[in-house]
Amino acid sequence: MCGIVGAIAQRNVSPILIEGLRRLEYRGYDSAGLALVGDNGLQRRRAVGKVAALADALAASPLDSRLGIAHTRWATHGVPAERNSHPHASRTVAVVHNGIIENHEALRTRLIDAGYAFESETDTEVVAHLLQQQIDAGSSLRQALCAILPELRGAYALAVIDANSPDHLLLARKGSPLVLGVGIGEHFAASDALALLPVTNRFVYLEEGDIAELRASGYEIFTADGTMQQRPVRTSTLSPDAVDKGPYRHFMTKEIFEQPVALAQTLQGRTAHGRVLEACLGPQAEALLARVRNVHIVACGTSSHAGMVARYWFEQIARVPCQVELASEFRYRNPVIAPDTLFITISQSGETADTLEALRHARQSANVAAALVICNAPESSLVRESDIALMTHAGPERSVASTKAFTTQLMALALVMLLMARRSGAIDAEREAELVAQLEAAPRLVEDVLAQNDRIRQIAESLLTKQNALFLGRGPMWPVAMEGALKLKEVSYVHAEAYAAGELKHGPLALVDEDMPVIAVAPRGDLLDKVKSNLQEVRARGGELLVFADAEAGFRDEPGVTVFGMPHGAELTDPIVYTIPLQLLAYHVAVLKGTDVDQPRNLAKSVTVE
Ligand code: F6R
Numbered sequence: 001m002c003g004i005v006g007a008i009a010q011r012n013v014s015p016i017l018i019e020g021l022r023r024l025e026y027r028g029y030d031s032a033g034l035a036l037v038g039d040n041g042l043q044r045r046r047a048v049g050k051v052a053a054l055a056d057a058l059a060a061s062p063l064d065s066r067l068g069i070a071h072t073r074w075a076t077h078g079v080p081a082e083r084n085s086h087p088h089a090s091r092t093v094a095v096v097h098n099g100i101i102e103n104h105e106a107l108r109t110r111l112i113d114a115g116y117a118f119e120s121e122t123d124t125e126v127v128a129h130l131l132q133q134q135i136d137a138g139s140s141l142r143q144a145l146c147a148i149l150p151e152l153r154g155a156y157a158l159a160v161i162d163a164n165s166p167d168h169l170l171l172a173r174k175g176s177p178l179v180l181g182v183g184i185g186e187h188f189a190a191s192d193a194l195a196l197l198p199v200t201n202r203f204v205y206l207e208e209g210d211i212a213e214l215r216a217s218g219y220e221i222f223t224a225d226g227t228m229q230q231r232p233v234r235t236s237t238l239s240p241d242a243v244d245k246g247p248y249r250h251f252m253t254k255e256i257f258e259q260p261v262a263l264a265q266t267l268q269g270r271t272a273h274g275r276v277l278e279a280c281l282g283p284q285a286e287a288l289l290a291r292v293r294n295v296h297i298v299a300c301g302t303s304s305h306a307g308m309v310a311r312y313w314f315e316q317i318a319r320v321p322c323q324v325e326l327a328s329e330f331r332y333r334n335p336v337i338a339p340d341t342l343f344i345t346i347s348q349s350g351e352t353a354d355t356l357e358a359l360r361h362a363r364q365s366a367n368v369a370a371a372l373v374i375c376n377a378p379e380s381s382l383v384r385e386s387d388i389a390l391m392t393h394a395g396p397e398r399s400v401a402s403t404k405a406f407t408t409q410l411m412a413l414a415l416v417m418l419l420m421a422r423r424s425g426a427i428d429a430e431r432e433a434e435l436v437a438q439l440e441a442a443p444r445l446v447e448d449v450l451a452q453n454d455r456i457r458q459i460a461e462s463l464l465t466k467q468n469a470l471f472l473g474r475g476p477m478w479p480v481a482m483e484g485a486l487k488l489k490e491v492s493y494v495h496a497e498a499y500a501a502g503e504l505k506h507g508p509l510a511l512v513d514e515d516m517p518v519i520a521v522a523p524r525g526d527l528l529d530k531v532k533s534n535l536q537e538v539r540a541r542g543g544e545l546l547v548f549a550d551a552e553a554g555f556r557d558e559p560g561v562t563v564f565g566m567p568h569g570a571e572l573t574d575p576i577v578y579t580i581p582l583q584l585l586a587y588h589v590a591v592l593k594g595t596d597v598d599q600p601r602n603l604a605k606s607v608t609v610e
Contacts, residue, residue: 006159043065071096181193188200258404295323375390407576472498472500483579487585
């Protein structure tokens with residue numbers, strides 16, 4: 001989703017802004033731009049396409065300035081085009097915006113009537129003209145911003161500058177993330193701290209309703225009514241290199257290969273002597289969980305697949321009733337939440353608008369005993385608004401396609417499930433120790449699969465001519481199949497669907513022929529024989545099978561059947577471990593097809609608008 005960078009310093013800020021935008025590329029965007037205040041007043045450069053195109057435009061006609069704002073735009077209102085790219089400007093004012101101004105049409109009509117001319121179809125341009133209108137009436141930029149914010153309906157992170165006030169930059173946050181970077185004699189802003197790591201490791205995370213005024217020498221945070229706010233300065237331990245590709249060609253492979261470490265980090269310090277430590281949910285968790293009798297999980301996309309896997313675990317192992325649903329559906333229905341519910345949201349970014357609104361919606365029910373978030377971003381809105389946060393220690397995920405976030409979410413969900421299973425008396429100490437040992441084995445099993453990367457690359461070649469694919473699984477492997485299908489479609493643009501294997505004969509079998517590869521995840525377990533029967537149904541119709549199965553599960557390579565031998569796992573590790581070859585398969589098909597693997601078309605990393 002859109003990315004914002006801003007800087008005020010005693011040196012030229014344009015290289016800082018361009019590097020910041022590069023570091024936000026992972027969020028997904030289709031145009032980029034910047035505005036600087038220099039000797040010739042307000043100057044803008046904007047370009048459709050990659051940040052590199054903007055950097056080229058700037059190199060062709062360099063700008064030197066101590067104050068500037070920059071933006072990567074993911075189109076919502078109006079096509080990707082230079083006129084719609086941010087920053088948007090009125091006479092001396094320039095604005096960058098992440099979010100959506102819902103009442104922009106009414107504001108636009110009013111401004112047109114007042115004589116302001118619009119050059120774009122965006123919702124954001126109204127903000128520039130509203131500010132200019134206030135400034136023309138005699139307000140300072142700060143007064144103008146405080147005056148117009150109550151008029152804006154919707155969500156925003158805003159950075160604004162005025163050529164007539166070259167010594168400050170203003171920020172405002174409501175519904176979209178914004179972080180302030182604290183330097184020595186210079187200050188910065190960005191939608192993600194990662195963008196600013198080359199210039200500072202000290203950050204202030206703005207809260208809902210915060211406005212900030214940044215000067216080279218300092219900053220102030222306040223609300224629209226002028227009340228001053230104190231926010232803690234946090235020091236990040238991330239090195240600027242944490243967001244580099246290292247020896248990998250894409251962030252997606254880097255992040256796939258980071259999974260053994262990410263899983264181990266997510267588990268570290270949370271188990272001891274075959275027990276999950278209650279302290280891993282924080283000091284207040286014990287009291288909050290004491291009354292929990294139901295679990296309700298809400299998330300989007302890949303994170304929702306993690307929730308779907310966990311539902312099997314919560315019910316089969318912990319014997320706790322569990323519902324899972326998409327945040328975008330939950331937030332607009334009138335749900336009946338069961339009494340004494342642990343409401344779990346799952347999100348890599350912690351900023352997904354639908355998930356955040358779902359949490360706020362759930363909070364209206366007195367039946368929510370506690371809100372727990374499983375998240376990879378410690379300073380995110382979801383973490384702040386939940387009672388308990390269990391962090392996945394996956395490290396920054398830059399590829400738009402989520403990989404290590406998913407498997408570490410599964411690890412974290414397994415920990416929560418085990419705590420509840422112990423509490424409900426569904427497992428004894430011996431069984432808990434057995435399940436904890438399974439989790440501890442996950443990093444090694446994942447490594448075993450990663451070691452077979454070359455074989456998956458070869459298999460990917462055989463899929464290159466296919467336009468469609470069907471993924472099958474049963475039980476907790478059904479959402480794993482869904483995750484495999486999602487990965488394939490988003491990075492390689494191959495149409496892929498996932499079905500619970502038992503559903504095949506209720507419709508999708510009609511699609512099966514030699515052009516429809518059927519990809520099955522079939523670990524050993526109670527459902528293996530059922531899956532085998534379903535796969536026979538595919539073979540009998542001439543369908544080509546690719547089966548990811550335990551080496552001892554009884555599948556053999558034969559014409560029309562390719563078998564990929566998986567390590568022997570267990571109930572808690574299989575969903576984690578079987579996800580790995582599906583991620584690699586999607587990756588290799590995408591690379592062979594030449595797609596933009598890390599930033600697939602039309603997609604954004606952190607979906608901060610609904
Ligand atoms: C797919 C993907 C998305 C996200 C979804 C939720 O690879 O990354 O489906 O999982 O947008 O994002 P988070 O987890 O940040 O809430």
